Amino acid sequence: EPPEGGWGWGVMLAAMWCHGAVFGIQNSCGVLFVSMLRLFGSSEDKQLVFKTAWVSSLSMGMVFFCSPIVSIFTDLFGCRKVAVIGAAVGLVGLLSSSFVSTIEPLYFTYGILFACGCSFAYQPSLVILGHYFKKRLGLVNGIVTAGSSLFTVSLPFLLRVLIDSVDLYNTLRVLCILMFVLFLAGFTYKPLVPNTKDTEGGKKGKFKLPPAKKICNFSVFKVLSYRIWAFGIPAALFGYFVPYVHLMNHVKDRFGDSVPEEVLLLCLGITSGVGRLIFGRVADYIPGAKKIYLQVASFFFIGLMSMMIPLCNVFGALVAVCLFMGLFDGCFICIMAPIAFELVGAQDVSQAIGFLLGLMSVPMTVGPPIAGLLRDKLGTYDVAFYLAGVPPLIGGAILCFIPWVHERQKLKAKAKPVDGETTEKMLENESTLVSDTTEKPVKELDSGF
Incomplete structure (x- = not known):
């Protein structure tokens, strides 16, 4: 049983820093995006927004695309080693990004190398929490x-402030400090559950590569409710990352420099944090797979808010939209791990989360460049934001079926053991009857004496 605290609180703080460093940088890409347009762009390039959007989009997509591979390495070598090596790779990628002179090398240094390192550091932070907490896992x-x-x-x-004072290159070097702290935080992930390396080869023995079935555990896809979840969420995410990348540039197009566009990211961040705390606690009181309904509501409101962005002709209205979007964004994210535990169990949760995040990478990578291409062709972001709101509504509708499917699966699973138990009880009853008949004469003789 998980200890529900102790060293787990230190692990929680380290995992919190991990999420902050990885997604704080990724979610602030709107500021870096505007700076890249100014630094690398030219008036002659008609596809400038499309090209630049690939840097941030590729980075966020690779964080999730690597997740199935990361889950395999986590099962093989444990959370601590994977997280520490991942943070080191991310540090190298971010540092090398500060020495490029054109946009193209950033596709590799920032979009692939830095993002892969973040992915290897991020996923163990989700898995390790299940080692230390169960009752309080949602919170x-x-x-x-x-x-x-x-x-x-x-x-x-x-x-x-950094970009205005020390330019983009030195800003990236300052961000390397966050990755270095993340490197140190990875050492706190003390494993409580043995990894595949220990179970297969023994702690003192030589390491044997386990069978392919144990390395790639595709058995999670046999669970129908997980299959629906693993394909329903990616379907909802084609427009999810579009506001994070393009909202700052949209504000500049519509309102110019007269408004502080960073306030919108501030609103998204604050309400997202509030949503994670509130809905994480609420999820602890919702039984089983019914937690999915929180994600359904989240996708509905995220889609609706995305469609309302072009309708906001006043900056205050845009602030209100971002407040609501952040609140339900926090709800969607914070209950992913608890839902995975409900659908597949603690034994397979690492690869279940890995496969899901890997499938999420495709829509999250494709969405922002398509929005940038629409902006280049049409001269406005309006159509891009309208279209970005459609996939969350579709994905939310798909997820509605999961609790019903999961309950049917549980009923079927309960029915099978019951049949086995009844046959065992019948055999036990028969054996007791036989023993009773043999013991009766002996008892009668004893009573006669």
Whole structure:
């Protein structure tokens, strides 16, 4: 049983820093995006927004695309080693991004190398929490994921000040400090559950590579409710990352420099953190797979708010939209791990989360460049934001079926053991009857004497 505290509180803080460093930088990409347009762009390039959007989009997509691979490494070598090596790779990628002179090398240094390192550091922070908490897992997940909100609130203003004073290159070097602290935080992930390396080869024995079935555990896809969840969420995310990348540029197009566009990321970050804490705690009181309904409501409101962005002709209305969007964004994120535990169990949760995040990478990578291409062709972001609101509504509708499917699966699973138990009881009854008949004469003789 998980200890429900102790060293787990230190692990929680380390995981909180991980979420803050990784997604604080990723969610603040709108500020970096505007700076990249100014630094690398030229008036002759008609596809400038499309090209630049690939940097941030590729980075966020790779964080999730690597997740199935990261889950395999986590099962093989444990959370601590994977997290520490991942943070080191991310540090190298971010540092090398500060020495490029054109936009193209950033596709590799920032979009792939830095993002892969973040992915290897991020996923163990989700898995390790299940080792230390069970009853409080929803609350702890809410606190941990709120780390990204705290960084999303503060980083845009810090990045704006740094970029204006020391340029983009030195700003990226300052961000390397966050990755170095993340490297140190990975050492706190003390494993309580043995990894595959220990179970297969023994702690003192030589390491044997386990069978392929244990390395790639595709058996999670045999669970129908997980299959629906793993394909329903990616379907909802084609427009999810579009506001984070393009909202700042949309504000500049519509309102010019007369408004502080960083306030919008501040609103997203604050309410996202509040949503993670509130809905993480609420999820602890919702039984089983019915937690999915929280995600359904989240996608409905996220889609609706995305469609309302072009309708906001006053900056205050845009602030209100971002407040609501952040609140339900926090709800969607904080209950991902608890839902995975409900659908597949603790034994398979690492790879279940890994496969889900890997499938999420495709829509999250494709969405922002398509929005940038629409902006280049049409001269406005209006159509891009309208279209970005459609996939969450579709994905939410798909997820509605999961609790019903999951309950049917549980009923079927209960029916099978019951049949087995009844046959065992019948055999036991028969054996007791036989023993009773043999013992009766002996008892009668004893009573006769």
